[in-house]
Amino acid sequence: MGFFKKKTNTKEQSTPPSQTNENSSPNDLKTSLQDNIQFVKNSLGESSDIVIREIRIGQGGSVKAGIFYTDGLTDTPSLQNFIMESLMLDIKGTGLEKKLTPGHNILTALKDFAMTVGEIKDLTSFDDLFTSLLSGDTILLIDGYSEGLVMGNKHWVERGIEEPASQTVVRGPREGFSENLRVNTALIRRKIKDPSLWVESKVIGTRTKTNVALMYIHGIANDKIVNEVRLRLDRIDIDGILESGNIEGFIEDSTYSPFPTVFNTERPDIVAAALLEGRIAILVDGTPFVLIVPALFVQFFQSPEDYYVHTGIGSLIRLLRFFAFVIALLAPALFVAITTFHQSMLPPALLISLTAQREGVPFPAFIEAVIMEVTFEILREAGIRMPRSIGSAMSIVGAFVIGTAAVEAGIISAAMVIVVSITAISSFVSPTYNMAISVRILRFGFMGLAASFGLYGLAIGFVAMILHLCSLRSFGIPYMAPFAPFNVSDQKDTLIVVPIWKMFTRPRLINQTNVVRQQDPASAKPQPPKNDETRE
Structure with a gap:
């Protein structure tokens, strides 16, 4: 008042x-x-x-x-x-x-x-x-x-706290952010009851006057990164901010890169874990999606469930996601390159089978792949936009009917339908939607290189992608860390997930002031009781 x-x-x-x-x-x-x-x-x-x-x-x-x-x-x-x-x-x-x-x-x-x-x-x-x-x-x-x-007596009808639809887990909390900024900050404070968790409020948008909150743990977050986030937010001069994606477009490092350099999530537990690592959260009133910076490449393959299940299971699932990423990116391009330029790499029996399937098909393998990929992208987009009660059914039935009809009509070979189906399924394994979109974009580029130069073009394209990834930065932090630059201590949460009692340090490039987060792992590891103690 x-x-x-x-x-x-x-x-x-x-x-x-x-x-x-x-x-x-x-x-x-x-x-x-x-x-x-x-x-x-x-x-x-x-x-x-x-x-x-x-x-x-x-x-x-x-x-x-x-x-x-x-x-x-x-x-x-x-x-x-x-x-x-x-x-x-x-x-x-x-x-x-x-x-x-x-x-x-x-x-x-x-x-x-x-x-x-x-x-x-x-x-x-x-x-x-x-x-x-x-x-x-x-x-x-x-x-x-x-x-x-x-x-102060604001009140309006709002959606309650529900399970996030974009990042579901089998084991873990079922609560997700809502469109109310103050409810979202409260969900985070429920998990981190630390007076060092600071919240800075800003108003962005000359007409919408959207409330934006900056959250970080003072003493853990890097002060230089916090100041950089403040500076980028203060530079925004626009008439309206309607969603956190508008903020993301202004603060991301590489606007034209297909890879996202700002992470977004609907889950409070993901935000809390990121804050404890020294990252910074940006909450925007009117949207359930919270931005997290800096965002690294490996972060887009991490799921909160990896840390709630047994270490071996979490590591296996993490490796499976990276393998699915490679399949979704390169499978159609590899099929096009091998069937077009490098048939000698195939076993004779498989080569004869593929040749028999392609008999009567009027298009080269590249055109087949493009037709099927575009068709599946249309079906996927239609399934998302249609009512949920019929959207998923329409996508499955549509893909089955179109694939079967195309093979029987002799337009597409059966092997190409299998490859495109495996590729589409692998793209759904990614726990983050924006990284899956990046794979969908790059897939067509690799298919073009494979159709033009075979495996040589595919290798050149893959090397170019790696160089591009190594050149990216997210608020000054190398995007490929801790792979490049390589850091041995940070490998505990990259391709595999080590036990929680071994994660006693925070990511060193992100946090340099308060690195140690728990006691020495030698004393933290649970010790089994001796035989005499068990008998007693």
Whole structure:
């Protein structure tokens, strides 16, 4: 809540309005309540959802006041029970009523004794008034005062905490972020009850005025990276921010790279784990997707479930994801290269079988692969956009019907359908959607190189991709760390997952001030009881 405070002397006597407005700017609130009401109405175009209520308070109703709120964004029961009832009913017959006269500082008395709302802020300008009013707060203006009160009682219909749809796990928490910024910060604080977990708030967007929160653990996060994140956020000058993807486009290091350099997630446990490693989270009001920086290549193959299951199972699944990444990227290109240029690499029986399948097929292998890949991408996109009750069924049935019909019609060979199907299934193994999209984009480039130069073109393209990955940075951190530059101590959470008691240090390139996160692994490892102790 904010309050209008009229200039007063030491005896709390009111100053004439003419003196308070001598040096005021057009953006400052006026001392006349009617002038303020008219300005608000004109600026908002007499909008029907803006409610303005004029009331009288004080002894004998001698003081005129105005209450402003936005219908649908304000908690109406709270407004009636804790604001209007306090102003119009609760103060009657009390000593406070005598102070609510033109000869006293009314706003100070209301703020200190009458208002039972938790959040109260001062208000002095129309810009702050419109921002608070359109955010769901209640505004209180008093006639004769060029200041006012902002009372925090936002409330709107919102989606509850549900399981994330984009990052599901078999074992682990089922809670996900919602579209409410304050709910999201609370979900993270439930997991990290540390006073060093700091939250910095920013408002981005000249028209949307979107609330953005910066979260990091002071003393663990690298101060240089924190300052760089602040700098990039402060440089954003745009009329509106509607989703965290808008923020991502402004702060990412390589805009035109197919690989993402900013990580996003719907899961509070992923954000909490990233904060404990020294990373920084960016939360945007109105979206359940939280940004995490810096983001490294290996991070896009990690799932929270890797750390909740047995170490051997987690390592096997992690290796499977990297293997699926290679299949989804290179399988069609390898098939095109071998069947077009390097038939001698195939066993004679397999070569005869493939040749018999391709008999009568009018297109080369590259055109076959392009047709099937484009068809599957269309089916996948259609399945996402259609209603969920029929979307998945339509994708499966459509792929089966089209694939079978294409083979029977002699347009596509059966082997190509198998290769494209394995490739599509492998692309779904990736735990992050944006890395899967990168693979889908690069797949067509590798197919073109394979059709033009065979395995030589494929090797050149793969080397070029590795060089590009090594050249990327995410807020100054090498994208391929800890592979390049190679760091032995950080290999415990890359291709495999070591036991949790061995992860006693944080990633060294990300964090350089508070590296050790637990006791020495030799003493942390559970010790089995001796035989004598077991018998006892």
